[in-house]
Structures are given as C-alpha cells and as structure tokens.
Amino acid sequence: MQSADGDALSIKTIDLQDHSRVLAILTTAFTMCPLLRWLYPEPREYLQHFNGLIKHHCGSPYSSGAYLNDGDKGAILWDTAGEKRDNTSMMEFLLKSVPAHRRSETERLFETFGKYHPHQPHWYVSMVAIDPIHQRSGLAGHLLRHATEISDAAQRPVHLEATSPHAMRLYAQQGWSVLTEVQVGGSPPFFPMLRQPKT
Incomplete structure (x- = not known):
C-alpha cells in the first residue's frame, strides 16, 4: 500500500x-x-484514565489489530466474533472515572450503543486511531481496508460507532451503513454503523 504522497506503507499485525x-x-x-x-x-x-478505558473497551486489543509500522502514525483494533468484552466491568470503570455530573448520561449512552450491536456473530472495530498531525491524509482508509480484507475473508459483518460526522463519512466510503444517530443529554452525536462482508 502507498500513502497519499506515494510513500510505501508498512502495516504490521499487533502482538504483545x-x-x-x-x-x-x-x-x-x-x-x-x-x-x-x-x-x-x-x-x-x-x-489518567485513558489506559484503563482501553483495557476495558477493547478487551484484548493487542492481539486483534494492526498499526502503521513506519513512524507509528496510526492503529486499528478489533474484536473477532469469538471474543467477549466484559461490558459490566467497563461500565463500572466508566462510572468511577468520568466526572460525577456526567455519570448518568454516560451509562445511558453506552446502554444505547449496546442496543445496536448485531445479534448474529460479528466483528467489532473498537478503535481507529491516527496521530493528529497525520489525520485527513488517507491513512485511516488504508487501515480500514486492511481490516475489511480480513473480515471479508472470514465473511463476518463488522460493527463500530463513528464518533464524529467526519468519521461517519469515512466509514461509509469503506462500506459501512449508518444504523441510527445516538445523542444523550449533552453528548455529541454518535453513529452506530454496520458493514456486511463482501464476497
């Protein structure tokens, strides 16, 4: 793969x-x-809390995912259909760590997210991350295509939550469809999305 400026991209599977x-x-x-x-x-x-959130939200993040191995510009993490995240433990962590005035809305928000997770076996993209100085340069699309090649080969649908309208448009370009818009209290809008596997 190549970046927008023509440089070769090295994508490495994450290990411990x-x-x-x-x-x-x-x-x-x-x-x-x-x-x-x-x-x-x-x-x-x-x-203070970011590392703990990653551990709870991503399950075993460093065994299912990939990153750009040249300059560490971005990474993508996903859970396969065989992995189970402990949602109870994650919610307990969130309610202890977010500001007190935001706890009720946080609980409602993540409960709403859960309603849109598919019932059939599926994969879940938990994180798509690009270093801010390299954002909007096409790198996220390369990581997403890398992940969807794997999920297509496994013939699994893939679910995620887009956390901004820009991210929603990017995922739509890669084959995801918006399921709904979620907004709770004073939260920004978020967009649960689903991508069916291509044959």
Whole structure:
C-alpha cells in the first residue's frame, strides 16, 4: 500500500511486544475524539484514565489489530466474533472515572450503543486511531481496508460507532451503513454503523 504522497506503507499485525507503541498512538490520536473528550474533558483526567478505558473497551486489543509500522502514525483494533468484552466491568470503570455530573448520561449512552450491536456473530472495530498531525491524509482508509480484507475473508459483518460526522463519512466510503444517530443529554452525536462482508 502507498500513502497519499506515494510513500510505501508498512502495516504490521499487533502482538504483545507492540503494547507500548500502540498505546502511544491511541493516547495521542484520541485527544481530539469527541466521545473521549466528552467523557474526560480535562487533560489530566483524560491522561489518567485513558489506559484503563482501553483495557476495558477493547478487551484484548493487542492481539486483534494492526498499526502503521513506519513512524507509528496510526492503529486499528478489533474484536473477532469469538471474543467477549466484559461490558459490566467497563461500565463500572466508566462510572468511577468520568466526572460525577456526567455519570448518568454516560451509562445511558453506552446502554444505547449496546442496543445496536448485531445479534448474529460479528466483528467489532473498537478503535481507529491516527496521530493528529497525520489525520485527513488517507491513512485511516488504508487501515480500514486492511481490516475489511480480513473480515471479508472470514465473511463476518463488522460493527463500530463513528464518533464524529467526519468519521461517519469515512466509514461509509469503506462500506459501512449508518444504523441510527445516538445523542444523550449533552453528548455529541454518535453513529452506530454496520458493514456486511463482501464476497
């Protein structure tokens, strides 16, 4: 694969020794995420709780995913149909870590997300992260195509939540369809989306 400026892209499957590299990509990328910064609007809170959120939200993130191995510019994490996330544990973590005035809306928001997860076996893209200085350069599309080639080969639908209108449009270009718009209280709008496998 090549980037927009013609440079070759190296995409590496994540393994355990990549933990710190991938966490650095995610931490940097999600400083601009509407969902993460709604949950943790203060920089200190964001940095304090981000690693814990990743562990709860992504399950075993460093065994299912890939990252751009040249400059660590981006990463993508997903759960396969055989992996189960502990939603109860994740909610307990969120309700302990988000600001007190936001706990009720946070609980309602994630409960609403859960209503749109498919009932049939599916994969879940939990994180798509591009370093902010490389965003809007086509790198996210390369990571998404890498992931969908794998999910298409497995013939699995793939679910995700787009956390911004820009992300929604990007995922739509890669074959995802919007299921609904979710907004709870003062939260930004979010968009559960589903992609059916291509033969």
